[in-house]
Amino acid sequence: MRKNVILIIALVISAFGIQAQDVKYPVVKGLKQLPNGWHKFSYAGTIFDVEVRDGYLIKGNVTWFDNSHYSGSFVGNKISGKGTYTWSNGDRYEGAFRNNQRHGKGTMYWKDGRKYTGKWKNNFQNGKGKSYDPNGNLTAEGIWESAVLIKEKNKA
Numbered sequence: 001m002r003k004n005v006i007l008i009i010a011l012v013i014s015a016f017g018i019q020a021q022d023v024k025y026p027v028v029k030g031l032k033q034l035p036n037g038w039h040k041f042s043y044a045g046t047i048f049d050v051e052v053r054d055g056y057l058i059k060g061n062v063t064w065f066d067n068s069h070y071s072g073s074f075v076g077n078k079i080s081g082k083g084t085y086t087w088s089n090g091d092r093y094e095g096a097f098r099n100n101q102r103h104g105k106g107t108m109y110w111k112d113g114r115k116y117t118g119k120w121k122n123n124f125q126n127g128k129g130k131s132y133d134p135n136g137n138l139t140a141e142g143i144w145e146s147a148v149l150i151k152e153k154n155k156a
Contacts, residue, residue, distance in 0.1 A: 023085055023100050023123070026062045026070070028077065031055045050074075064088075072097070095120070118144065 028043055032055035040049045050060030057074035059081075072083015079085070079097045086092045095106015102108070102124075107117040115136075118129020125144040133139050143151040 023070070023079055023097070023102070024064050024068060026057065026074070026077070026079065028057065031057070031077070 026046065026048070028046075028048065030043075031052055034052045034055070036053050038049070038051050038060070040047075042048065045065035047063045048057075048060065050062070051058040057077050059073045061069065061071045063069045066088040068088045069086045070079055070083060072079070072085075073081030075081060079100045081097060082095065083097055084092065084094045085097070085102075090111035092109045093102055093106055094109075095102065096104025098104065101122050102120040103122060104120060105118070106120050107115060108125075109115050113134025115132040116125055116129055117132075118125060119127025121127065124147040126146065127144060129141070129144050130138060131140040131149075140149050141153040142149055
């Protein structure tokens with residue numbers, strides 16, 4: 001039975017093309033009926049502990065069924081502004097978001113100890129940034145475009 005459940009979950013994830021580093025969208029219906037203030041509720045397997053104002057998420061915490069988690073601000077019911085998103089595999093991003101994507105200045109921490117800190121655009125490293133190995137040693141510094149180092153900083 002357990003094998004069947006795992007197989008079904010794997011099939012659902014592959015059918016919808018969910019990737020580990022995608023930020024999940026906090027889908028909520030019925031927010032317009034909630035009064036302004038803090039609310040704790042669950043919807044479609046997602047747990048919300050959020051502030052609602054005029055029918056929109058403002059800030060708070062969201063936990064999905066796979067234990068991925070977001071804590072931070074929202075704009076128009078989308079993850080936007082500053083926050084922290086932790087994936088179920090232990091990877092974590094702290095920084096700026098726009099329209100459910102890493103966008104602006106932020107730091108990505110991988111569970112294996114690697115780290116990237118710098119600019120992001122549409123979920124990819126984009127702009128000035130630094131990459132570190134699991135021991136904290138600088139491995140690359142320069143300009144990134146779509147997660148590719150295109151111009152390394154001259155070491156003087």
